[in-house]
Amino acid sequence: MKKTITITTAALTAVALTFALLAPKLLGFSVTQLGAAVRVATSMGAKLACSGYFISGPDKNRILDDLASYSPANRLLDLHYGDNRVTAELLGLGHASASYRDGLGCTLDIGDTSVLDRVRLAPLTSNGEEWPQGETASHINVDLQKRVETTLSRDNAAGLDTRALLVVQDGVIAAEAYAPGIDAQTPLLGWSMGKSVTAIMQGRLETLGLADSTVKPVFAEWKSDERARIALDDLLHMSSGLDFDETYAPGSDATEMLFNAHSASDIALVRPATYTPGEHFSYSSGTTNLIARWIHEHLGGDVQASLDFLRQELLQPLNMAHTVFEMDPSGVFVGSSYLYASARDWARLGLLMLNRGQWEGAQLLSEDWVARATAPNTSANEPRYGYQFWLNSGGEELRYPQLPADAYFMLGNRKQVVMISPSTNTVVVRLGWSAGSYPTGENFAGLLPQPDVASD
Missing domain, CATH: 3.40.710.10 (DD-peptidase/beta-lactamase superfamily)
Structure with a gap:
């Protein structure tokens, strides 16, 4: 059975105060910037999670790590992945969402976005021809390939997170x-x-x-x-x-x-x-x-x-x-x-x-x-x-x-x-x-x- 957790106003206030006190030392912004910081965190979270999930691939752990690289506060985000939509909440202090559309990627749900819903796009096409005309790569230089693989491996062993070279x-x-x-x-x-x-x-x-x-x-x-x-x-x-x-x-x-x-x-x-x-x-x-x-x-x-x-x-x-x-x-x-x-x-x-x-x-x-x-x-x-x-x-x-x-x-x-x-x-x-x-x-x-x- 699912438990229902009730968060009181007093609890939210306590969280907000704690968040504000920790902000300067741990999160990189001052108490007076709390409201703007919450907006940035939730909007960035919704936008990058939406695009990362629907465009680059559904690796939620990688998405959260990417967000946390900007601020440890982003690990506190509660990200909800739905059908063509991602929402982000931060400790009950803020909320943002972004919507995915085929061919357009993700856009924050700010104001009237109906112009995007009216767009009609044919899929872009590729073929089996040799790159750059197509996607076949049959001219690999063996020595250079080893250097590229070594560089990528060395980068990632050092924590540099190279994803493509x-x-x-x-x-x-x-x-x-x-x-x-x-x-x-x-x-x-x-x-x-x-x-x-x-x-x-x-x-x-x-x-x-x-x-x-x-x-x-x-x-x-x-x-x-x-x-x-x-x-x-x-x-x-x-x-x-x-x-x-x-x-x-x-x-x-x-x-x-x-x-x-x-x-x-x-x-x-x-x-x-x-x-x-x-x-x-x-x-x-x-x-x-x-x-x-x-x-x-x-x-x-x-x-x-x-x-x-x-x-x-x-x-x-x-x-x-x-x-x-x-x-x-x-x-x-x-x-x-x-x-x-x-x-x-x-x-x-x-x-x-x-x-x-x-x-x-x-x-x-x-x-x-x-x-x-x-x-x-x-x-x-x-x-x-x-x-x-x-x-x-x-x-x-x-x-x-x-x-x-x-x-x-x-x-x-x-x-x-x-x-x-x-x-x-x-x-x-x-x-x-x-x-x-x-x-x-x-x-x-x-x-x-x-x-x-x-x-x-």
């Missing part, structure tokens, strides 16, 4: 390895690597003659103030001058944007300008979501049109059948953060850039756009950033001294990496969940083509 050399998959429970078709969260994909969407629009990155103002809401000087090019370079708090703490711009807003881009849209455009680099997820909003508006402000564009102009041509780009509750892509793709699909994006925008005879991105996307920006404080890509060179020193100077990267939280190395004709993909540092330079250098050693 893949190397493309000369246009083919030369080696790949996966952690238990993950395979070549498992979509994994790239976090901020989605920023690079948002830029690629803008680049595709520009290549089709449907966009101009120099036009000002970017939004009608900015036409009458200092933000009228901001061009899309400035947003792409993270040098718009907008004041956006990227701190991931309860109540910040970034957490409100991802976990409490009906429209993620609304948060950055109303922020004031504090620097002259182009002069100061400031990493901002809000900036990327403004680009996503601009793309959405440029495509008519229609959810179906935005999804059709992504799928018809990028995912299907690139044979990316294991990718989901999630939207906010208003129906705009969360370009900063919520793209799930298999390691092979992330590698396809890297190969597109490596090939200077060409794919199977078609110029999906103009060579001029790729050149601009991978060139340093004009800011005084951090020029090693292109159009939502991190550059190895362009400043006083290399970001990763062990790697080629011309290498550039998609980078995401928990050390997600896609490296594009033109001089070695290589793409390396690393997906995982490292809460601390990761030896990207050292590990990737060991996976690049090795110089021939002359025999005596």
